[in-house]
Amino acid sequence: MQQRSDTWVVIPAFxxxxxxxxxxxxxxxxxxxxxxxxxxSGDDTAALARRAGAYTAVHPLNLGQGAALQTGFDAALARGARYVVTFDADGQHDPADAAAMVDRARREDLAFVLGSRFLDGGGTQVGALKRALLHVGAMAAHARTGMALTDTHNGLRVIRADALAHVHLTQGRMAHASQIVSQLAGCGLPGAEHPVTISYTDYSRAKGQPLLNSVNIVVDLVLGER
Structure with a gap:
């Protein structure tokens, strides 16, 4: 635990x-x-988060996940974070994957490590349509940024402070995922992908997230964020 005390985990939640x-x-x-x-949120998310031991920041208006991440980035950097982890609130990510990514960033002197459900070692089962859309998203990101990624819309990321200083999200909603990739590509610092597992739980499926995220990928490609 002590070796990761320089790391803040930012969880956008609604x-x-x-x-x-x-x-x-x-x-x-x-x-x-x-x-x-x-x-x-219209429920007790913030109160329950504090009860569980997290720090909280609360938007008075719903601004979208990208805006929530930017709020978290600003707060973490202001508090001296060396690394920031982005982590989804719905239980799809594995904290052990996040820890392995931070440890790898430290060991290999990487400015960012991006989670991928498609690299060898990842155990995620992805439907054919979603896999195809994610592949299109990865190809579009490669054409736009030169970064050869396999999974550009994975919410589990580790970003070192010097790289995070180059990230300024203006896409408040789901288009922020492509914007993060573009801005990290432009920072000129070394990064890598890392295999992770995404658990599509009954809860997340009930919220409709897999289909929604597939639609958001198409939206991202149309918007062509910077």
Whole structure:
């Protein structure tokens, strides 16, 4: 735990009261500093996050996941973070993957490590349509940025402070994923992908996230974020 005390885990959240406590408990077993950015939830997400031991910031208006991440980035950097982890609030990510990514960034002197469900070692089962759309997204990112990534829309990321200083999200909603890739590509610092597992739970499926995320990929490609 001590070796990751320079790391802040930023969790953007919107109406995640049923699961946020468990997600935070899992993350705090490996990371002492967790910040939940509540994007104007209509439930008890923020209160439950604080009860679980997380710091919280609360948007008075719903601004979208990208805006929530930027709030978290600014707060973490202001508090001296060396590394920032982005971590979804719905329980799809594995805290052990995040820890392995931070340890790899430190060991290999990487400015960013991006999670991929498609690299060897990842155990995620992805439907054919979603896989195809994600592949199109990766090809579009390669054409736009020169970064040969396999999974540009994975919410699990580790970004070192010097790279994060180059990230200024203006896409408040899901288009922020492509914007992060573009801005990291432009920072000129070394990075890598890392195999991770995404768990599509009954909870996340009930919220419709896999289909929604597929649609968001298409939207990203149309918008062509910078």
């Amino acid at each position: 109406n995640e009261a049923p699961v946020i406590g468990g997600v935070i408990a899992g993350v705090r077993a490996l990371f002492p500093r967790v910040l939940v950015v509540d994007d104007a």
